[in-house]
Amino acid sequence: MKLVLPSFLLAVAIGYARGGRLATLGQLRLRWQGLAIAGLALQILLWPGGMWPLIYLYASFVILAVFAIANIRTTGVSLILIGIALNFAVIALNQGMPVSRAAVVNSGQASSLQDLVDDGGAKHHLASSEDRLRFLGDVIAIRPLEQAVSLGDVFTYGGVMVLIVAGMGRRARASTVSPPTLVGDTGHADG
Amino acid sequence: MSIRSLRRVAFALAALAALALSVGAGWRPN
Numbered sequence: 553m554k555l556v557l558p559s560f561l562l563a564v565a566i567g568y569a570r571g572g573r574l575a576t577l578g579q580l581r582l583r584w585q586g587l588a589i590a591g592l593a594l595q596i597l598l599w600p601g602g603m604w605p606l607i608y609l610y611a612s613f614v615i616l617a618v619f620a621i622a623n624i625r626t627t628g629v630s631l632i633l634i635g636i637a638l639n640f641a642v643i644a645l646n647q648g649m650p651v652s653r654a655a656v657v658n659s660g661q662a663s664s665l666q667d668l669v670d671d672g673g674a675k676h677h678l679a680s681s682e683d684r685l686r687f688l689g690d691v692i693a694i695r696p697l698e699q700a701v702s703l704g705d706v707f708t709y710g711g712v713m714v715l716i717v718a719g720m721g722r723r724a725r726a727s728t729v730s731p732p733t734l735v736g737d738t739g740h741a742d743g
Numbered sequence: 744m745s746i747r748s749l750r751r752v753a754f755a756l757a758a759l760a761a762l763a764l765s766v767g768a769g770w771r772p773n
Binding site: 555556559560574575577578579580582585586588589591592594595612613616619632635636639701702704705708709712715716719 | 744748749750751752754755756757758759760761762763764765766767
């Protein structure tokens with residue numbers, strides 16, 4: 553939630569600054585919203601004790617991709633789909649998301665390194681030289697939020713923020729509306 | 744904002760939060 557709450561608050565603030573309204577977001581018609589909830593529910597089953605953690609993780613990404621494709625025409629969703637693809641690629645290749653030691657330390661989470669090694673779960677593990685596409689792993693340190701995120705995360709959160717801002721709409725400004733052109737006004741400029 | 748409108752906004756935000764958390768929570772997801 554350390555990443556979700558600030559990004560959502562920032563998106564809502566930008567939406568209001570553009571003249572949008574949160575109520576307008578309620579008019580947004582996302583198809584199959586339940587799939588997003590189902591994707592998260594599957595990942596909750598990844599906690600220790602869950603069965604077939606990797607299968608649940610992969611199935612979760614497939615469900616999330618279907619949700620994104622079903623809503624691809626909605627502003628911001630194409631960015632989310634790119635984020636899903638990037639994260640799924642690196643997770644599928646490495647049977648989990650490789651997390652860079654440097655990113656963990658630089659994000660102020662050095663004390664959690666041992667947790668990552670001992671109990672990273674199915675989704676995360678400490679990156680090693682055997683991991684492929686390591687640059688797509690959690691390599692970006694966000695120190696103020698104590699998070700190490702991936703390029704896919706950046707696309708996903710960026711897309712969600714764009715979706716919220718666009719979904720809040722924008723109040724039309726009267727000054728931007730062109731007055732009707734008068735027939736007699738044309739043709740005088742050339743003299 | 745009406746209760747109905749509020750519910751729609753809350754459900755849309757919940758779906759987006761679930762999506763964001765599922766795709767990329769980063770280490771560590773708390």
